[in-house]
Amino acid sequence: MKIIQRNEVTSLKRSVDQGTEEQRESVKKIIQEVRTEGNTAVKRFTELFDGVSLDQWQVTEDEIDEAYESVDGEFVKILSEAAANIRKFHEKQQSNSWFHTSEDGSILGQKITPVDAAGIYVPGGTAAYPSSVFMNVIPAQVAGVERIVMVTPPGKDGKVPAGVLVSAKLLGVTEIYKVGGAQAIAALAYGTESLTAVDKITGPGNVFVALAKREVFGDVDIDMIAGPSEIAVLADDTARGEEVAADLLSQAEHDARSSSVLVTTSEKLAKDVQQAVHNQMETLPRYEIVKASIEDYGAIVICDNKKEAISTINEIAAEHLEIVTENPFEDMAKVKHAGAIFLGPYSSEPVGDYFAGPNHVLPTSGTARFSSPLSVDDFVKKSSVISYSGQALREHGDKIAQFARLEGLEAHARAIETRKGRWE
Ligand SMILES: NC(=O)c1ccc[n+]([C@@H]2O[C@H](COP(=O)([O-])OP(=O)(O)OC[C@H]3O[C@@H](n4cnc5c(N)ncnc54)[C@H](O)[C@@H]3O)[C@@H](O)[C@H]2O)c1
Ligand SMILES: N[C@H](CO)Cc1c[nH]c[nH+]1
Ligand SMILES: [Zn+2]
Structure with missing residues (x-):
């Protein structure tokens, strides 16, 4: 992991991935064909990109029950506890319609209504994400959305990972389709013979998913364009190198393009973390992804003082920010841009990915400058009222x-x- 100077930070900044010309063209073509051919195109692209031929792409009740039977009871308990925490947090985000009566008898107000149907994209590919089921479905349920449709790519065996189906079952989601990538986004946006179109599409995914969401935006609403995961850690001498390194690696393992940055005033911590990152990554099962991510998008920035360190953190505007310093709350007050902020030595990033309650779908690529985590607000809309x-x-x-x-x-x-x- 390279050590860089404050003035080199600009090189770490990334803009939202626009994909290559070839990827953009391919996504446009996929969307167009799904619009005109419906199920036939969905089947064709699933064969092409996921390597599986499916006659029936809606998940059946039997498949959901089979998944439920196949997982460990202890895992189901953990999932249930996490879901309860996430629901409790999101219930606090609910906002109410309001009406104000003036002295002349006029009533002005704002009426809040959930969208009728939400489509949730749960990424597949190189990992399974039951946690993303919770993070997308729960805010939609809290908002009062009546129809929630889930799409997720099938594995090579034509199945959806059991954990994903169990999470859906725990939340009572029953309309699930085995389809991923741009074809899934097109099916949600425009509908096919067997899938009725939705009004809002949320959920993270790879570049094909992101480009497709950008392409259908306007015909339906979308949450955001989520890029590869990112973590920035602001730490001083009070932090332990081993722990900071482990947290940096937790996000590096998501994607070869994930970024992990330590910003510190301590040269000793910088050296400890550099050493620990290299030692720890050797033993990680996703070593190839982690190595590429750390080499290309990992960095340690040494700053002269706290003020400079915080201004660096604001410049990076990371998806996840950990503050492991003597006075984390005091430092947080000066942070302007970050998707989620984790304070103190015990708030390791995965606490938020899985369990604490706040949403893990967060603004990436510096977009925390102007956007917010996925929330109940994403699934409602407001109507002005004038009487x-x-x-x-x-x-x-x-x-x-x-x-x-x-x-x-x-x-x-x-x-x-x-x-x-x-x-x-
Ligand atoms: N921000 C978050 O909250 C969060 C959570 C979980 C995952 N993620 C991110 O989501 C991403 C998941 O990516 P993934 O690829 O593993 O799964 P994915 O589900 O996003 O993409 C898989 C789909 O991509 C399509 N595809 C693959 N190659 C293609 C090609 N050449 N042309 C057209 N389509 C193609 C396939 O149809 C496949 O179904 C990762 O970057 C991960 O970091 C983010
Ligand atoms: N850290 C990811 C968001 O950037 C979310 C996630 C899901 N599972 C594990 N992590
Ligand atoms: Zn994660």
Whole structure:
């Protein structure tokens, strides 16, 4: 893991992945073909990209039950406890419709309504993500979404990993399709003979999933374009090198393009972490991914003082930020940009990935500068409510008509004035 200077940090910054020209063209073609051919195209692309031929791509009740029977009872208990924590956290995010009555009897307000149908993408590929089922489905349920559809790529055996199906069963999700990549996003956005289109698509995925979400945005809503996982650790002499290294590696193992950065004022910690990262990664099962990630996107930044370190952290605007310093809360107050902030020596990043409660679908690639974690808000929309009283129109009608004429919109003015008889 390379040690770099403060002025080299710019080289670590990444913009949202736009894919290659070839990938963008391929995604457009997949979407177009799923739109026009429906199930036939879904089947063809699943054969091509996932190497499996499926006649029935909706998961059956028997498959869900079989998955449930196959997993250890202890695992189900852990999943249930994690789900309860995640639900409790997201329930705190609920917002209510509100209405305000003025003295003239007018009522103004905001009505909150869940989307009718949400499509949840659960990544497959190189790992199984039961935790992503929870992180996407639970906020949708808390928001009150009536129809929740899950899509996830099939494995080479044509099956969905048992943990993913068990998580879905624990939450009561029954509409699940074995389809991944851009074809899954197209099916959710435009529907096929067997899958009715949804209104909102959420969930992380690889570059094909990300490009497809960008492409269908506007016809449906999406949550965000989530890039490869990232972690930044702000640490001082009070941190233990072994622990910081382990946390950096936890995100490096997601993807060869994941990034892991330590920002510190301590040269000793920098050297300890550098050594520990190299020792620990040798024994990791996903060694090849971790090695590529650490070599290409891993770095230790040594800063002269705390102020410089925090400004570096703000510049990186990481998906996950750990603060392992003498006064983590004090330092957090100065942090402006981070998707999720983990404070103190016991808040190791995986605590948030699986169990604590906050969402693990977070802004990446510096987008924490302007966006937020996936939440209940993503599954609701707001309608403005206006109930004007006669008294209010009497008082303000002329001003509204004048405003309309100022814009040259006579029909607007007359719509107001046609009620003049009522207010005179
Ligand atoms: N941010 C988060 O919360 C979070 C959580 C879990 C995973 N992730 C990320 O999600 C990503 C998962 O990626 P993945 O690839 O393992 O699984 P994935 O499910 O995103 O992608 C697999 C699909 O990609 C499609 N595909 C593969 N090669 C293709 C090609 N050449 N052309 C067109 N389509 C192709 C296939 O149809 C396959 O079904 C990782 O980057 C991981 O870090 C993020
Ligand atoms: N760290 C990932 C988000 O960047 C989420 C995840 C799922 N499973 C394990 N980790
Ligand atoms: Zn993770």
